[in-house]
Amino acid sequence: MNGTGTAAEDRVFAALANATRREVLRLLRERGPQAVQALADHFDMRRPSLSEHLRVLREAGLVSEERSGRQRIYRLEAAPLADVQDWLHPYERFWRDRLKGLGDLLDRMPDDDQP
Amino acid sequence: MNGTGTAAEDRVFAALANATRREVLRLLRERGPQAVQALADHFDMRRPSLSEHLRVLREAGLVSEERSGRQRIYRLEAAPLADVQDWLHPYERFWRDRLKGLGDLLDRMPDDDQP
DNA sequence: TTGACGCGTAGGAAAACGCCTACCTATTAT
DNA sequence: ATAATAGGTAGGCGTTTTCCTACGCGTCAA
Numbered sequence: 001m002n003g004t005g006t007a008a009e010d011r012v013f014a015a016l017a018n019a020t021r022r023e024v025l026r027l028l029r030e031r032g033p034q035a036v037q038a039l040a041d042h043f044d045m046r047r048p049s050l051s052e053h054l055r056v057l058r059e060a061g062l063v064s065e066e067r068s069g070r071q072r073i074y075r076l077e078a079a080p081l082a083d084v085q086d087w088l089h090p091y092e093r094f095w096r097d098r099l100k101g102l103g104d105l106l107d108r109m110p111d112d113d114q115p
Numbered sequence: 116m117n118g119t120g121t122a123a124e125d126r127v128f129a130a131l132a133n134a135t136r137r138e139v140l141r142l143l144r145e146r147g148p149q150a151v152q153a154l155a156d157h158f159d160m161r162r163p164s165l166s167e168h169l170r171v172l173r174e175a176g177l178v179s180e181e182r183s184g185r186q187r188i189y190r191l192e193a194a195p196l197a198d199v200q201d202w203l204h205p206y207e208r209f210w211r212d213r214l215k216g217l218g219d220l221l222d223r224m225p226d227d228d229q230p
Numbered sequence: 231t232t233g234a235c236g237c238g239t240a241g242g243a244a245a246a247c248g249c250c251t252a253c254c255t256a257t258t259a260t
Numbered sequence: 261a262t263a264a265t266a267g268g269t270a271g272g273c274g275t276t277t278t279c280c281t282a283c284g285c286g287t288c289a290a
Contacts, residue, residue, distance in 0.1 A: 035236080035237095036236070036237060036238095037235095037236070037237090047236090047237075047238095048237085048238075048239080051237065051238055051239085052238095052239095054237095054238095055238085069236090070235065070236045070237080071236065071237085072236080072237065072238090
């Protein structure tokens, strides 16, 4: 029904599974929206390769582009990261409980929420 | 120095970038530790293929195995997921602020925390 | 209008992925 | 001892990733 399916999650996690792309996200987060050249300065990589990384991020919905003259300004879009955090929620008690030293208990008492 | 480097993050995100592996994690979370055969019943896939998925999850630290007779009991290990949540934290304000409708503001006021 | 600049796309090569069919080891049952 | 069960490994095959160089298109400057 909606666009938040398995393929979308695949694309987001796959996009995050690369240090260059995570670094792009960090730069957009710390320095705000910027053009491709400014981003490219931080990487030991040809610009077309970075363009492909940007396309992966775009198709995952993690960045958006806005044309400004002959530049393309890329901007962080954090919505898919919110989805990741939502995905993490059911696992949260696993590391919180385990840190309290009662992890083995819940291993034998699985939860009952099934999508 | 420590084992939480870029390669480790790559491995965790890459492990999560596959619907079969995410489903394995969900099964281990909802039903507790279990053997390979029990997991395999949920997938339209030959068992050796699932074994490879389990290896990917193991190398990402997301599951552990415990030998019990001729069975291998797999258990969810949520620590890498806690790392993912930590990684998400600096982005959190982006979707929270944006939902409040003042996202454009912080786009021009980037933060200043740099690792 | 001509040239330089900013970026994307095309196509290719090497590696990694995800599936398969054998096949192997270890353990339990007969 | 033999057979059956549980599950990992080896190797093959088609697809995808990730880098590259070459090139095309739109925009701004001279």
